[in-house]
Amino acid sequence: MSTTTQTDREPHAGEPHRRPVVDTAQYVLAGFLVVVGAYVVYDATGLEDGFSDQPVQPYAFPYVVGAVLVVLGVLLAIATRRGDVAEAEDGEDVDLTTGSDWATVAKLAALFVLNIALIDWLGWAITGAVLFAGTAYVLGSRTPVRDLAVGAALSVGTFYGFYVGLGLPMPAGILDGVL
Amino acid sequence: MDLLLEGFQTALTPTNLLFAVIGVLLGTMVGVLPGIGPAMTVALLLPITYNVSPSSAVIMFAGIYYGGMYGGSTTSILLNTPGESSSVVTAIEGNKMAKVGRASQALATAAIGSFVAGTIGTVLLVLLAPTVADVVVKLGAPSYFAIMLLALFAVTAVLGSSKLRGFVSLFLGLAIGLVGTTTGQARLTFGRPQLADGIDIVVVAVAIFAIGEALWVAAHLRRKPLEIIPVGQPWMSREDWGRSWKPWLRGTAYGFPFGALPAGGAEVPTFLSYITERKLSKRPEEFGKGAIEGVAGPEAANNASAAGTLVPLLAIGLPTTATAAVILLALQSYGIQPGPQLFSAEPELVWGLLASLFVANTLLLVLNLPMAPMWAKLLQIPRPYLYAGILFFASLGAYSVNFAAFDLGLLLVFGLLGLAMRRFGLPVLPLIIGVILGPRLEEQLSQALAISQGDVSTLWGEPVAVVVYLVIVLILVGMVASRLRGGNGPSGPGGDPEAGSDASTDRERLSA
Structure with a gap:
């Protein structure tokens, strides 16, 4: 019932497993949960008592959810220490046998941030096109003109x-009046 | 019966028929396409709820749901890399059949089996859902509270290989659901007015499903193209029919009940169906080399469970699969609260939907048998365009909620969370269900305690609630017992160590 599926993501995966593999990155997730x-608990401490018609205090659920998240984080850290390795998700286009290409993810995230920064000014008609062409390029397309089109x-x-x-006028941004 | 006939009148208007056709085609397309599934598609299409009538939208979404189930099997037969967990089992025999030149027969038995199972499942749904709704409508807040707890618990604990990760996912979802000012005071809003109404679940769903998936694939994109087996017109010989029809019926019998249970899902029944067919087969030696029974049974189970999941969705308002969860969001955005009142409050919508399921099933059969070679071609779509397109439409979907750049920021944040979830093997479904049911759980608890004037014992004052709590305890005991017997796994949310009681039947159901 344990989830210790060996994924060859560690660079030293070739060596024989004398001691349990520790998925170090999982400590980060555990820390994140804690x-x-x-924070959920801290935020709840700032809440006042509810009105008299509120039998469930506004801080009741946050206390429970926050506390359980902390406990789960600790449990995950313990499990990680004991050699629990995450079972990464598989898929049609996913190849888990090679390492992870985080540079591509970073570039895609950067394009997203660019879209967020510019959408109010330039409008979706422009930033959407850039988003599509940019992400296609990052993902390996090498026909920028066609991508932009x-x-x-x-x-x-x-x-x-x-x-x-749909009768929904989208903010046109800089092209206001043109579109 | 009259109600169902009226439903057909709703479903067969030209407009609604058109939406059903679009839904079925779209559903099959996204089922076939890698990296995008029915849940994500419905999430991306939520903006249409602004301007399309509820019946038409829901009919289309149901078509997408059924179509996606069918399209997924095409991919797993022709590619041997199942995209959705429900078609994992289909790939075992289906791809073997395709490799020995029987792709057409595999696709045919999947399509016809899906039709048979979907139709029987829909009949059962029509018979069962109103009855369940009649019972549920009499329940009070304490029982609702208990049923929701059960659904949250079951979806988290029964599905997936790691319970610990299931609970991590669930509580992250519950935390997201806390954001907002529903209690009169701002909770977790970071002082931002945009968060006062809570985080829009559409944004969360699109981010976790679409952005998370696209980023995850981007980090692991296959460098060499997959081998796709060419396929002609699907057809079956008389012998194939003879070998298929019993597995279809048995698969349906497995699929529907599992779908209808709060813990739902298609993984368990498809797997059970596969094991059964292997046991009952007169030619067990063919299993592992491309036995048609191994495709017919699981595919039927898969589709029957899809019909089954609509029972809790329509009759109780409980989503048990990702797609059902997103369809629930669509209903809510119309101000329609799914639940036992739905049948009396929105008869046209419900019966139109039920009738349209029959229509969708028939359309799927009629469209998919001749169009299979075309669907297979979709698998060759250039991956940069596919994933750029997913990111594009996901951004559009999130932006369209309020036309605010802020939502796109949320989309990125939760997209990165979705990416991390895939890296660390956290299941997606508990998080989404947690976001949806968390606030409703709090609401039901408040309501129950308001009526009882703060007396906590009201929570176990209704017989249904007591039974539901007993079921939860049984599942818990079963989990602990299986852990004790199966060695000490490292993960576990530390349930009560009250093992020892006999819960072996439960345990077998869970570990199957």
């Missing part, structure tokens, strides 16, 4: 789709 749980068609298409089809 921090989130502690496809992206622009998608973003302008969805802009009008929302406007005409």
